[in-house]
Amino acid sequence: MNLPDGCRDISRRKGLVSLLGGCSLLLFQEQANAGAQIEEPLVDAVRTALSSAIHNSAPPIPEFADTEARLKYLRWLGAMSERLKKRKPDWETRKEFLQTVWYESKRAGLDTALVLGLIQVESAFRKFAVSSVGARGYMQVMPFWTRVLGDGDPGKLFHMQTNLRFGCVILRHYLERERGDLFLALGRYNGSRGKAPYPNAVFGAKRAWDFAG
Template structure:
């Protein structure tokens, strides 16, 4: 077996901490809505309403990249990952720092992580979701954008099920609804990925405003 193939195989069987999301019956309307959310295959390219919004995103990217560099050494891979997390979390109406915290707890940022119960990829999505709202091909859950999209859409679905209660939604995501350890771990990890935008440098503001 070539070394590259062997390395990939070892990644695919790496254990992860995910619990077992419970396969629940979905109403037809919910299934249709979730399938539609997954099926929209627009590439994760951020669009910005203004130059300031774009610069704020670039400042976020510049702040997050060093934090992730020990886990994802390659800059291009890291940039694409962060861009996709930013895009998919916002698309689902989720806090980006929270999603990064969930990924840290679930898979340790390992693309090919597999849990003892079969959950896959960065956000440890259970294969039954491919059958319920996807095209049935669970192998696609190892594709970065597919995995992040499924994970974000599923978490948003659980938030709606729990009427906005993040603690309960996180427990449902992990298959440990009502138990504290998992939500607490994700929320603690998420705080490590929060970022307060300091805004543009003072000299840049002065140049724009013609200040002295």
């Protein structure tokens, strides 16, 4: 693909691939990682939730209060699976990923479409994505989170459920710190608090994963 000189230079420096096309996305993806998250004291609830992720290796099995709730989930799963098919062609892999995103986002009290949008911006749905400063996995979690909560093994951040739980609970932590202001919480997650490009990119990506049910 022929790119303008500026875009070609960015692609060579960062090894970025434009999933949607266009220089503007390449320019944003250069900074789309959680590498500037700050290591900070954690409240006990956050520490406990993150610690449990390290020891919980099995994919969660959704449970539902009634048949309608189960049917709504299955409709969501079918719709999201179709949208994700080009990025994750294997059905079982896609199903396990979506099931875990759904479970961990609900567990953290987050909008599932928002979490999928964040994953799209952070890693383009690449399980083994690593940023230039070492943020890892789907939700680009910094290795220091494992150091303060577990045995410090950053390799655990490539485990799907561990990464998704860390990312969701960290975002919930930031959302509570920002008193419910999602714009500021997303900025804090990315290390660009108060600046518009990253939150706006996540909000834009979220629209592709909205589901009316």
